[in-house]
Amino acid sequence: MKTTGNGNPWLISGFILVIFLGGWHVLTLRPSFEAKGKTEEQLQMMEFNGDIVRTDDGGYGWNPDKMKGVPGPLAVLEKARVELGEAFVKKGTNDHGIAYLVMYTVSRFAGGFLAASVVAIMLGVILGLNRVLFRAFNPFIQILKPISPLAWMPLLLYTVKDPKWTAVLVVFMAAVWPTLATTAFGVSSLKKEYLHVAAILQLSWFKRLYRVILPGAAPTIVNGLRISFGSALVAVVPAEMLLGELGVGYLSWIEWNNLDIAGVIFAILVVGVVGVILDSGFNKLASLVTYQE
Amino acid sequence: MSFLVVDHVSKFFPSHAGGGDVCIFRDVTLKIDKGEFVTVIGHSGCGKSTLLNIIAGLETQSEGGVILNGREASGPGLDRMVVFQNFALMPWMTVFENIALAVRSAYPEWGRDQVTAHVHKYIALVGLQGAESKRPIALSGGMKQRVGLARAFSIEPKVLLLDEPFAQIDALTRGVIQEELVQMWNATRNTVFMVTHDVDEAILLSDRVMLMTNGPSSRVAEIVDITIPRPRSRDTVIEHPHYYKIRNHVIHFLVRHASHGEGGAQGEPSDVAPLVVRF
Structure with a gap:
């Protein structure tokens, strides 16, 4: 077109x-x-x-x-000016500056997302290389995948007994499935010639993984990571709200409790900005590992 | 004893339609001497690529064995390097990295400088100087297969296995690369087993050409000795009085077996040794 x-x-x-x-x-x-x-x-x-x-x-x-x-845009702007002016101020246990809140959310997000990515890629590679295991695991993945990560929250809260880790685990649950499914797919659809070359060259198990399988499946894995990334970003805000963990998602809720609608709008905008920054960082990373055929 | 022996190798695949296995080829026996260039020609589906993969250790035979230098060769190894029809270059690696991966695997004890020098030597051999840091996406089909050849020659395997190496390259470039392969082979005198559809290519490059009947249940029916003296080049080889005799014989064989359609080998006994043809 x-x-x-x-x-x-x-x-x-x-x-x-x-x-x-x-x-x-x-x-x-x-x-x-x-x-x-x-x-x-x-x-x-x-x-x-x-x-x-x-x-x-x-x-x-x-x-x-x-x-x-x-409130109008000027009121929100004024609110933003005040909040950004106090970005690094801690007024009380529940009243931290916006910079701290962003940091809490980003580290919570990063922890859950990275842990999920590592687990999903490792398991995905194993399943991608072994058809029998793949078919054995597939029904469980299919059942677990559509469950909203927030649905796990009460159970996680009850078992880990710590809202901090529960929030990280909710992000983990949101991020693990797409990467797992696409990694398994990417590895299993790797051109068999690449594996043949690796076999002829007698590459060690480790080299085979790091020089052939992972880079070969990287474009597909990155697509899965991108979906996981979005779904984790969506999950982190309500997780903070429900668990009362300090962060930008929680900011929106606490401003609502204060009936400070300008604050709510400001919090929404901060969530958007944080998402954009994380996303562009992710894209930079992704462009490093993908290749054209 | 010959350097590479394919000893009564048969291959069966489980039938999709049920009712027993399908025989791809039966009782293939080849004896290839050290430094010999042997080519197999046959129609698609006769199992010639499967045979090559069995020698490479990438597929397992149903019966028989492959003996290289007096030892059974099972499973893939650095002593039997394949040049693939679709090049099989890692698209995420540069030309240099693709070859270096092979060189480092073949010579793990080498230092960085030695590996670099060796890779550059083979890049120069196929005339790809200046393309070292390009990725396969940036190369033409001919250049890709030059990298494939450089990679294969660089690890100095006991046997080179060429799986329709020029099938995906345009006709004009193909001739140029065939000539380059002749020169590389003259310099190294590797033992080569090649699979091809291209009769001219087979005559130009080979010492012997094996003709396979159509599948299923195909077999090596004839072995044609290419008596045209070396060194050969594309323009001199066709001047040789035997060239068209050989070419016509091979083409007649292929046409005859194609016209039989499926099961072209039917009625022919499979336990008969292949006919040796010499002009």
Whole structure:
């Protein structure tokens, strides 16, 4: 198919962003407080309730600390400015700066994902090389694969008795199946000539694995890792929420408990940014191990 | 005793349709001398590649044995290197790495410099200087098979097994590489067992050409001695008075057996030694 279009995609992206932010701003705009038509008594009651405050010119205005409705982009920006300003501050046991929260989430994610990848690739290679084992394990993999990783959480929490490790294990359960299935597939569909060359050259078991099998199956394995990566990233946020483990997913939930909707939106954006950063790191890694045939 | 002996080797595959095994070939016996270049020609499905794989140790025979230099050769080994039809170069390795992997395996006691020098020597032998750090994706079919040949020659195997090595290379390049192979073989005088469809290729390269009947239950029916003196080259070999006699004989054989269709060997006794043909 011939693709059409010339011009700068960034310009279009910027345009979409402006439209979105502008629309968001307009839709969440609140008309300024109008004191006209209200009795002095009513105004005093509203001031007493904290809905309005006296302004410098002697009139009344909405209390900026008591926001109603969905906050606009400026409020979120202000929230982000404050949060990023305190990124490295620990105010209390449950109130750590955003930099710490990102670090907790990333290390939790990395721990579960890496452990799952190692286990899945090792098992996948074994199953990929042995048809009988593959067929023996396949029914179990098929049953376990579609289970939502979050469904394991109560059982994991009960058995490991530690929410920290439970969160890591939930990420593990999310990440292990796609990599396992694709590694087994990639290894089993490796061109037999490569294995023949390895056999003729009398490569040791170790060399056969590291010089032939793993690099040969690498493109397929990377595809599995990519799926695992996404599913682990999706699992880490609700795991933090449900377990109350400090992290960016938990941030979203705690801001909800504070009824700080700007904070919730900020937390959502942080989750997105963390995902993008992890994903680009993953792509860099993937480009190192794939090859063209 | 001959250097490489294929002794009454038969191969059966379990039948997909049920009802007993299918015989691919029966009672194949070859005796190849050291430094001899022997080629097998036959139609697709006659089992010639299977025979090559059995000699390589990549497949197991149902009956019989392969004896190399007085010892039974079972399982693959560095003494029987294969040049594959589809090159079998590791696409994630450069030209240099592909050959170096083989050299390091064959000479584990060598240091880095020795391996590098050896690899460069064989890269130069096939005229691929400058392509050392390219990956197979960046090479033409002819260049890929040059790497395959360099890899095979570099480990100096007792027997070289060529499995339709030029089948996937365009006709013009094929001729050039055949000539290069002639020169490499003249320099090394390796023992070579080749499988091919190409009659001209077989005559140019071989000392003897074995003709296999059609499968199933194929067998070596004739052995043609190629008496054309060496050194040979593509343009001089066709001038030789015996060239077209040999060529026509081989083609007649192939046509005759093709026209029999499936079971072309039927009616012919399988325990008869192959007919030796000499012009």
